[in-house]
Amino acid sequence: MATSDLITPAPNTWCPGCGNFAIEHALKDVLTGMIDGGTPREEFVLVTGIGCHGKMADYLGINSFYAIHGRTIPVATGIALANPDLRVICCAGDGDCYGEGLEHLVFAAKRNVDITLIIHDNRVYGLTTGQYTPTSPLGFPGRSTPAGSPEYPLNPLALMVATGASFVARGYSRRLPQLRQLIRDGLSHRGLSFLEILQVCASFFNQTAYYDEHAYDLDPSEFPTRDVDRALRVAREWDYSTDSRIPLGALYRTRLPTYQEHLAAHRAGTRDPASAIRGFLDERR
Amino acid sequence: MEEFSVLIGGRAGEGINRASAVLNRLMARLGRYVYMYYDYPSLIRGGHNFAIVRSADRPIGTHRERVDAVIALDRETVRQHASRLSPGGVLLFDSSVVRESVGVPVPLDEALDAEGAPPITRNSGMIGAFCRAAGIPWSLVETVFEREFGRHAGINLRVARRSFEMVEERIRIPRIDRRPLPVLTGNEAIALGLVRGGLDTYIAYPMTPTSSILHLLAGFASRTALSVVHPESEIAVILMALGGAYAGSRCAVGTSGGGFCLMTEGLSLSGMAEVPVVIVLGQRPGPSTGLPTYSCQTELLFARHAGQGEFPRLIAAPADASEAYVWSARALELAWRFQVPAILLADKTLCEGGYSAVIDPDLRVAAPDDRNAMMPGEPYLRYRITPDGVSPLRTVPSAGDVIKVNSYEHDESGTTTEDAEISAAMQRKRREKARTLGEALRAYETVDVSGPDTARVGVVTWGSTAGAVREAVDEQPLRLVRPIVLEPFPTEAFRAAVDGLERLIVVEQNWTGQLEQLMRLHGFGADGRVHRFDGRPFTVEEIVSRLAEVV
Numbered sequence: 001m002a003t004s005d006l007i008t009p010a011p012n013t014w015c016p017g018c019g020n021f022a023i024e025h026a027l028k029d030v031l032t033g034m035i036d037g038g039t040p041r042e043e044f045v046l047v048t049g050i051g052c053h054g055k056m057a058d059y060l061g062i063n064s065f066y067a068i069h070g071r072t073i074p075v076a077t078g079i080a081l082a083n084p085d086l087r088v089i090c091c092a093g094d095g096d097c098y099g100e101g102l103e104h105l106v107f108a109a110k111r112n113v114d115i116t117l118i119i120h121d122n123r124v125y126g127l128t129t130g131q132y133t134p135t136s137p138l139g140f141p142g143r144s145t146p147a148g149s150p151e152y153p154l155n156p157l158a159l160m161v162a163t164g165a166s167f168v169a170r171g172y173s174r175r176l177p178q179l180r181q182l183i184r185d186g187l188s189h190r191g192l193s194f195l196e197i198l199q200v201c202a203s204f205f206n207q208t209a210y211y212d213e214h215a216y217d218l219d220p221s222e223f224p225t226r227d228v229d230r231a232l233r234v235a236r237e238w239d240y241s242t243d244s245r246i247p248l249g250a251l252y253r254t255r256l257p258t259y260q261e262h263l264a265a266h267r268a269g270t271r272d273p274a275s276a277i278r279g280f281l282d283e284r285r
Numbered sequence: 286m287e288e289f290s291v292l293i294g295g296r297a298g299e300g301i302n303r304a305s306a307v308l309n310r311l312m313a314r315l316g317r318y319v320y321m322y323y324d325y326p327s328l329i330r331g332g333h334n335f336a337i338v339r340s341a342d343r344p345i346g347t348h349r350e351r352v353d354a355v356i357a358l359d360r361e362t363v364r365q366h367a368s369r370l371s372p373g374g375v376l377l378f379d380s381s382v383v384r385e386s387v388g389v390p391v392p393l394d395e396a397l398d399a400e401g402a403p404p405i406t407r408n409s410g411m412i413g414a415f416c417r418a419a420g421i422p423w424s425l426v427e428t429v430f431e432r433e434f435g436r437h438a439g440i441n442l443r444v445a446r447r448s449f450e451m452v453e454e455r456i457r458i459p460r461i462d463r464r465p466l467p468v469l470t471g472n473e474a475i476a477l478g479l480v481r482g483g484l485d486t487y488i489a490y491p492m493t494p495t496s497s498i499l500h501l502l503a504g505f506a507s508r509t510a511l512s513v514v515h516p517e518s519e520i521a522v523i524l525m526a527l528g529g530a531y532a533g534s535r536c537a538v539g540t541s542g543g544g545f546c547l548m549t550e551g552l553s554l555s556g557m558a559e560v561p562v563v564i565v566l567g568q569r570p571g572p573s574t575g576l577p578t579y580s581c582q583t584e585l586l587f588a589r590h591a592g593q594g595e596f597p598r599l600i601a602a603p604a605d606a607s608e609a610y611v612w613s614a615r616a617l618e619l620a621w622r623f624q625v626p627a628i629l630l631a632d633k634t635l636c637e638g639g640y641s642a643v644i645d646p647d648l649r650v651a652a653p654d655d656r657n658a659m660m661p662g663e664p665y666l667r668y669r670i671t672p673d674g675v676s677p678l679r680t681v682p683s684a685g686d687v688i689k690v691n692s693y694e695h696d697e698s699g700t701t702t703e704d705a706e707i708s709a710a711m712q713r714k715r716r717e718k719a720r721t722l723g724e725a726l727r728a729y730e731t732v733d734v735s736g737p738d739t740a741r742v743g744v745v746t747w748g749s750t751a752g753a754v755r756e757a758v759d760e761q762p763l764r765l766v767r768p769i770v771l772e773p774f775p776t777e778a779f780r781a782a783v784d785g786l787e788r789l790i791v792v793e794q795n796w797t798g799q800l801e802q803l804m805r806l807h808g809f810g811a812d813g814r815v816h817r818f819d820g821r822p823f824t825v826e827e828i829v830s831r832l833a834e835v836v
Contacts, residue, residue: 010700042682047528050692057689058700063681065531066691066701067524068554074521078528078536079681081512082486086532086682107517263512273480276509277646280477283432284467285313 003032003041010058017206019173019199020052023120024059026179027089030187031062044087047076049101051093051127052201053120070100073108076115077259084114084260087187094121098134098154105156108192109165111259116186116193119156122201123240130204137241140205153240156196161231161252166191168231169224169250172215173199174208178248185250191258198246214238215246224253287342289317289458290349291415292366294335295358295408297328303433304356304408305336309468309639310429311412311421312340316461319468320752321639322348322822327493327577333361338639342461346605346640346752350826353456354419356411357383375455377414379407389418389452396447406444413445420457423449469642471635471749472497474606475539475565478613480505481648482563485534486512488522493577494636495539495567519544523551527560531690533680535617539565542584543574549591552626556596556715558690559668559676561620561627565613568632570820579820580633582748582794586802588628589772595712597719599627600772604733604751606640611648612769615729618650623722624678630771632794634822635749666697670710674717723773731775734782736764742836743786745811746793747771747800750823754792757828763836768800776807788812790835792828 006028014020035041044062048054050069057066067075076090097105097119108117124142125131132142132149135156139148160168167189171179179197186193198215200208218234225231231252238246289312293304305321312319317340326332337348351371357363357378363386367376376388381395391414393407400406409430416426426445431438469477476498479487489499503513512534516522519540526536540548545566555562566588570581588600599619603609613629620627656677665686669676681688689699694711696702733751736743736758743764746754751767758765766782766789768775783789790813791801801811813835817823 008700040682040684042684042686045532045681055701057691061687063687064689064691064699065528065558066689066693066695066699067527068550068692071520071524071551074516074524075528075531077516077521078488078525078530078534079532080528081514081525082529082532082534083682103517104521107521263514271510273483273509274646276480276505277477277644279508280473280505281467281644281646284469284473285432285465 003035006031006061008059008061012059013055014052015202017200017202018052019122019201020056020120022173022176022179023118023197023199024056026176026183027118028060029180030183034187039087043085044089045079047072047079047088047090049092049096051096051125053091053093053096056091070096071104072096073101073104073117077108077113080113080115080260081263084264088115089118089187090115091118091120094119094123094135095125095133098156106159106163109160109163109194112164112166112191112256113259114190114192116183116195118183118195119197120199121156121196122199122205123207124201124205126201126204135240155235155239157235157251158232160194161228161235165194166254166256167193167224167250168252169195170248171195171197172211172248173197174212175215175248178217182250189253191256211246214244215248218247218249218251220249224250226254228252287459288339288345290337290339290352291354291356292335292337292352292369293356293358293411294333294362294366296361297325297332297334298330299334299358300405300408301325301334301336304412305338305639307412307429307433308338310433311416311425312338313465313468313641314425314429315340315421315458316463316465317341318344318466318641319639320345320347321468322634323637325578333365335362335366344641345756346749347756347822347825350824354415356415358407358411359383375418377411377418377452379411389414389455391448391451393448396444396451399447400440400443402440402444406441409441410444410448414448414452417449417452418455420454466641466643468639469606469644470497470637470639471606471609471631472637473501474610474642474644475613475629475631476501476505477644478610479537479563479617480509480511481610481646482614482617482650483535484511484537484617486514486526486529486536487539488514488516488526488536489539490515490519490522490544492541492544494569494633495541495565497637498539498565519547520551523548523562523564526562527551527555527558530560530562531680535621537563537565537617539567541567541569542571542587545584545587545591553592553594553596554692555626556592556598557594557692559624560690561624563616563620563627563629565629565631567636568630570818576820578633580749580794580822581818581820582632582750582799585630585747585771585799588630589803596715597623597625597722598772599625599722599770600630601627601770602630602748603635603769604749604767605635606642607644608769609635610642610644614648614650619722619725622651623675623718623725625718625722630748632749638749664698667699668695668697668711668714670697670714673721674714675721719773726770726773726775727778731768731770732778732782733767733769734764737762738785740764741787743783743789744832745789745791745800745804750792750794753823753825753828756825757832760829761832763832771803774803774807779807779809783809790814790832792823794818794822
């Protein structure tokens with residue numbers, strides 16, 4: 001199959017200036033390279049949640065499961081378990097994955113399931129027009145918190161390093177070459193790849209100037225590290241609320257047996273249901 | 286009917302469940318049909334547990350109030366159940382812990398001390414004494430213990446032998462010359478039925494009364510190519526199942542009402558995305574945590590209406606283990622053929638009750654018709670509109686295809702749409718699929734009918750309650766009418782079943798009359814009703830007397 005139609009004809013409805021365009025094109029470029037390099041196109045599966053990011057399912061011309069809010073990860077896990085040869089990409093939003101579906105994120109890391117998780121973190125609910133999310137800064141004046149968000153933001157990178165994700169990275173929608181590289185690395189990594197992408201929301205929380213000013217690239221000779229303590233220190237450099245530098249790039253990477261590998265090791269036996277049933281009945285007589 | 290019921294009771298942790306499994310095997314090996322009722326509170330130690338093992342010369346699916354023997358491992362069993370004994374019945378009690386009682390004392394401490402046996406063998410000791418009192422030959426006791434306990438049979442048998450010799454034969458349970466049928470719990474039959482139906486993956490979060498399906502299939506995973514997964518919540522359970530189905534795996538899940546609450550968003554997704562799943566829903570009394578280890582029939586309307594939006598679904602409620610086996614296999618078959626969620630509606634009585642089961646390991650399960658032939662050329666359209674509403678089903682990876690499934694309203698390709706015309710066309714497609722499913726169900730027995738043609742009064746019931754109703758009806762000029770499939774409601778088969786009846790009495794284990802409401806919706810009124818809602822299943826005696834009040 002050609003890769004010229006990796007962007008579908010579905011009309012695009014993201015706002016002008018939306019960071020999702022960059023993520024879409026970075027993903028398309030990586031897929032094009034891999035498909036041209038010989039990976040069959042049908043082996044890629046995209047799972048999305050609900051929110052602006054979810055439209056990726058309509059816009060990318062690959063297998064897709066446009067799931068429900070907060071539940072991308074269990075769907076992606078089910079796909080990956082059914083067929084460990086598939087390359088499962090899970091695009092989710094911050095409200096989606098850190099709010100409604102946080103339990104699944106923690107378990108995906110704990111299991112080290114072999115999927116690539118791309119979080120479109122614009123730190124605001126876009127599709128529902130501007131409420132605070134788990135990564136909005138303290139005091140964020142969203143539509144549900146006009147007096148300012150009363151909650152401290154969650155630090156997803158620290159959470160992921162702490163709960164067992166084996167590849168943890170942060171990208172930014174205005175650093176396209178790095179974004180492509182992180183997605184490529186994520187797809188080639190065996191185990192849970194967690195890519196937190198700082199994504200500009202042009203309509204409800206445009207942090208372009210702030211990110212441009214504060215972001216810096218991690219030294220590739222030092223990162224990603226396999227040292228959890230060092231990775232955690234870097235993950236905590238920015239707390240999503242107070243002013244500080246924002247590290248970008250892959251910060252943690254290790255190789256651990258995956259969930260699929262653990263499960264496959266336990267599986268054996270016959271494909272013949274009748275003989276299995278007969279065996280059980282005989283024991284019961 | 287020739288029958289014999291034995292009740293064994295003790296504290297939780299004294300192995301009452303295991304003892305009932307031994308009694309099941311003993312009765313089955315006497316050639317008898319068995320039904321086992323197991324009653325226990327939601328705790329691990331202490332509390333009162335009891336099981337009733339009833340056996341007869343014909344198939345049975347319920348217990349009676351009356352029992353012919355009581356085996357008491359503690360005083361509480363004597364206090365609660367001695368009054369259930371039939372005239373001439375035998376009470377055996379552990380005289381080391383029960384001091385004052387009439388009946389047959391079994392000094393268990395002596396038996397255990399003589400063998401240096403641990404307390405967990407007390408149940409075996411009582412069974413040894415019972416076997417002697419009931420005229421069961423020692424050779425049969427040996428065989429059954431060896432099969433039930435395997436390498437742990439030795440010490441249990443030695444204790445049983447000691448107590449076997451401590452009592453005299455009082456009665457003799459008749460042996461029937463027939464090949465013994467295996468005694469299966471409903472859950473075991475469901476698990477086997479799912480395997481028969483081509484199950485690839487079973488996913489569940491533990492919840493009474495369906496947990497033992499998870500345990501059984503997890504054990505099975507080593508001898509079949511089955512995957513068994515226990516995720517973080519019922520939400521994850523159903524969504525993993527849908528992901529698996531999308532990738533070509535036949536998945537089933539199991540839960541009870543509380544877990545099913547969490548599954549409802551996934552159920553609706555299954556309906557919209559047309560990704561099949563089988564849900565085993567074992568009912569237990571609510572609301573909320575309710576009575577976790579007891580039984581009810583309160584989720585019929587919940588199962589029927591759960592999930593936002595309108596979409597087709599299958600609901601089948603088997604009455605016993607044999608039927609649960611067939612309908613579990615069939616639920617998988619139909620869910621995949623019509624790409625719908627299928628709910629197997631069971632309850633604690635069925636799930637954890639024991640039944641002499643007729644299981645055909647070679648039960649034929651139809652493969653989905655190859656609709657891909659209907660769709661030559663490219664591109665593949667996941668939601669292609671067809672005359673019967675059923676689209677060709679392909680799963681990832683499929684070479685050359687892009688397969689898109691979607692929770693949003695979508696066009697034939699699976700791309701999101703808000704177009705009015707396409708939205709209406711897709712709603713019509715799903716409506717058409719519901720109709721097609723209803724028609725396909727005519728090939729099966731969807732309503733069970735029994736009783737004389739001359740009957741003027743029909744007793745309508747569903748699920749496990751049928752066991753007690755069937756026996757009550759057998760003794761009277763009444764017709765039993767029992768829908769097995771509840772959605773799509775088998776209106777024509779039901780109409781044929783009630784033909785000629787002047788009155789309909791509905792028996793169900795709830796207080797809102799859920800089957801009765803469903804019947805009314807399809808044009809069938811009820812003239813009387815018998816309800817029970819204390820978590821305990823109906824007994825034959827109760828149905829007989831309460832039917833007499835309303836008929």
